[in-house]
Amino acid sequence: EAGVAQSPRYKIIEKRQSVAFWCNPISGHATLYWYQQILGQGPKLLIQFQNNGVVDDSQLPKDRFSAERLKGVDSTLKIQPAKLEDSAVYLCASSQVPGEPQHFGDGTRLSIL
Amino acid sequence: DQQVKQNSPSLSVQEGRISILNCDYTNSMFDYFLWYKKYPAEGPTFLISISSIKDKNEDGRFTVFLNKSAKHLSLHIVPSQPGDSAVYFCAASVIAGNQFYFGTGTSLTVIP
Numbered sequence: 001e002a003g004v005a006q007s008p009r010y011k012i013i014e015k016r017q018s019v020a021f022w023c024n025p026i027s028g029h030a031t032l033y034w035y036q037q038i039l040g041q042g043p044k045l046l047i048q049f050q051n052n053g054v055v056d057d058s059q060l061p062k063d064r065f066s067a068e069r070l071k072g073v074d075s076t077l078k079i080q081p082a083k084l085e086d087s088a089v090y091l092c093a094s095s096q097v098p099g100e101p102q103h104f105g106d107g108t109r110l111s112i113l
Numbered sequence: 114d115q116q117v118k119q120n121s122p123s124l125s126v127q128e129g130r131i132s133i134l135n136c137d138y139t140n141s142m143f144d145y146f147l148w149y150k151k152y153p154a155e156g157p158t159f160l161i162s163i164s165s166i167k168d169k170n171e172d173g174r175f176t177v178f179l180n181k182s183a184k185h186l187s188l189h190i191v192p193s194q195p196g197d198s199a200v201y202f203c204a205a206s207v208i209a210g211n212q213f214y215f216g217t218g219t220s221l222t223v224i225p
Contacts (some may be wrong), residue, residue: 004156042117042202042215043157058212091156098211101147104156 001014004105005090012111015085017079021108024073031055033102034077042105043085043091046052049075050098079110116140117218127224132190136203137167139184143205147213148177151200160201161188164208173192175181193223 005024035043047057051072069075093102118137126132144165149157163170163177176189204213
């Protein structure tokens with residue numbers, strides 16, 4: 001089966017600019033996650049979708065981050081405006097149902113100048 | 114507040130020997146635990162899991178042990194191979210809940 005697809009792989013922007021990441025989960029996976037992994041730390045959940053509904057966004061900085069999964073398949077995560085502390089790898093993951101092991105994409109490495 | 118901790122940032126082991134990676138957690142509600150393996154520039158890959166009704170789960174060269182009273186789990190790799198060199202993350206969740214909490218990772222180097 002095809003894995004979780006993410007793009008772009010790398011992005012460099014200046015602070016206060018906006019950026020968007022795209023994720024296409026494994027076919028048939030209803031649950032989609034976005035994680036932020038800062039260098040030297042483990043992945044931290046930003047938002048979880050079940051189909052096109054938000055299940056958990058308690059750790060999403062909503063003043064600058066937004067995410068959507070309009071048709072219950074692929075998803076977009078946006079940051080506007082970006083801050084220096086947003087430099088991280090943004091990982092998308094999916095699973096068939098919540099609570100089972102997740103399949104991760106290779107991530108987008110974001111650098112803020 | 115870090116609910117899942119991996120206190121060893123790195124570990125080096127000779128090929129053929131046993132690798133033991135440790136993980137501690139603070140939330141007694143956690144009842145499902147996983148280990149992920151991550152190569153550079155790739156996403157984490159699921160390795161093995163264990164639920165709190167067991168104290169051991171084995172899959173080939175990989176065995177996970179769970180000590181609920183100590184809130185501690187460990188991953189044993191026997192025998193270790195150079196291809197096992199990667200960063201290993203442990204993660205925990207409440208099965209009925211939604212969120213997985215990850216540790217900070219241990220970088221394993223297997224020396225040929």
